[in-house]
Amino acid sequence: MSRSSAQPTLARLALLPGLLGAIALVAGLALIGGDWYVVIRFAAAILALIVCVFAVQSKGYWWLVGLVPLAVALNPVWPLPLGDLWLRLVQLAGAVVFIAAGIAVKVPVDDGRGRPAGRYDGRKPPAASTRRRASGHATKR
DSSP, rough: OOOOOOOOOEEEETTTHHHHHHHHHHHGGTTTSSTTHHHHHHHHHHHHHHHHHHHHHHTTTHHHHHHHHHHHHSSSSSSSOOOOHHHHHHHHHHHHHHHHHHHHHHHEEHHHHHOSSOOOSSSOOOOOOHHHHHHTTTOOO
């Protein structure tokens, strides 16, 4: 089956930030109460906001119900006074939300943005002799 031009290409752009956020939260379970835990909070809050942007782009607004409170609860600027047990539960639930959102959020990507950056259009590059002649450089013989 060929894909019609009316249907946009979908990409799972939230998968990598979702997996990184889940890894950070699970690894951060060992760092709760330590000096390095603030790095985990920064990473988790920023990655939650990145996944929020992708959720809005995909019109999956209901993912914001789990991601925005996660970003608020784990923000290091104004930390919520959560107990150790509650913080661990928030982190485990947040890891599940990160993985689920990363898998489920599919952002529509048009053909122009789906290609690699630069002048590459997916075709073979021209031969070396064609490039020299086209650029105006004389070849020495």
